[in-house]
Amino acid sequence: TQLLEQSPQFLSIQEGENLTVYCNSSSVFSSLQWYRQEPGEGPVLLVTVVTGGEVKKLKRLTFQFGDARKDSSLHITAAQPGDTGLYLCAGERQGAQKLVFGQGTRLTINP
Amino acid sequence: DAMVIQNPRYQVTQFGKPVTLSCSQTLNHNVMYWYQQKSSQAPKLLFHYYDKDFNNEADTPDNFQSRRPNTSFCFLDIRSPGLGDAAMYLCATSRRGTGRVDTQYFGPGTRLTVL
Numbered sequence: 001t002q003l004l005e006q007s008p009q010f011l012s013i014q015e016g017e018n019l020t021v022y023c024n025s026s027s028v029f030s031s032l033q034w035y036r037q038e039p040g041e042g043p044v045l046l047v048t049v050v051t052g053g054e055v056k057k058l059k060r061l062t063f064q065f066g067d068a069r070k071d072s073s074l075h076i077t078a079a080q081p082g083d084t085g086l087y088l089c090a091g092e093r094q095g096a097q098k099l100v101f102g103q104g105t106r107l108t109i110n111p
Numbered sequence: 112d113a114m115v116i117q118n119p120r121y122q123v124t125q126f127g128k129p130v131t132l133s134c135s136q137t138l139n140h141n142v143m144y145w146y147q148q149k150s151s152q153a154p155k156l157l158f159h160y161y162d163k164d165f166n167n168e169a170d171t172p173d174n175f176q177s178r179r180p181n182t183s184f185c186f187l188d189i190r191s192p193g194l195g196d197a198a199m200y201l202c203a204t205s206r207r208g209t210g211r212v213d214t215q216y217f218g219p220g221t222r223l224t225v226l
Binding site for chain 2: 030031033035040041042043044045048050086088090092097098099101102103104106
């Protein structure tokens with residue numbers, strides 16, 4: 001059973017379009033992190049969200065943590081080819097001392 | 112810049128020949144993690160050190176061992192690599208403490224090939 005369900009697993013869109021990636025769970029997380037990973041490299045931290053209902057923006061990327069801290073979303077506006085990569089959500093459950101990863105979303109932005 | 116460094120970036124070994132991967136960090140974080148990541152999958156935690164305390168995941172094979180001689184360095188030893196151990200190995204660090212969010216920072220990874 002996957003603790004963090006990430007969707008979609010694959011997404012290929014044209015440059016300039018908008019997209020949303022979802023990360024859902026039935027468990028409550030004390031924090032949730034989003035990473036982007038490019039081929040042959042390690043995951044790079046994009047954002048950490050901690051408070052239920054929290055919204056954080058990173059240029060064209062908007063991250064939201066659900067009110068109940070069970071889900072999160074990543075919205076990209078006007079996607080660019082440089083946004084291509086594997087996007088991973090990872091949650092920390094209270095007291096668990098380790099991250100639970102979603103399956104990842106492989107995003108391709110076509111010029 | 113403070114960072115997580117992994118060496119080598121690419122490692123080729125032969126079936127059954129021991130190999131050691133290294134990780135160092137300049138972040139002064141108290142926790143260091145080792146993950147295995149296979150193609151297009153999420154990283155899988157192998158074990159982690161919280162200061163000097165070693166925490167092994169239940170499903171990590173005995174073939175994998177780790178050492179942390181000091182705060183800055185951590186090693187992953189694969190005693191007898193099999194073909195199924197070919198993967199990207201990721202080191203990560205975090206600063207864990209009461210009331211702190213346990214955000215993990217990853218190194219660039221070591222790509223292991225087993226011939």
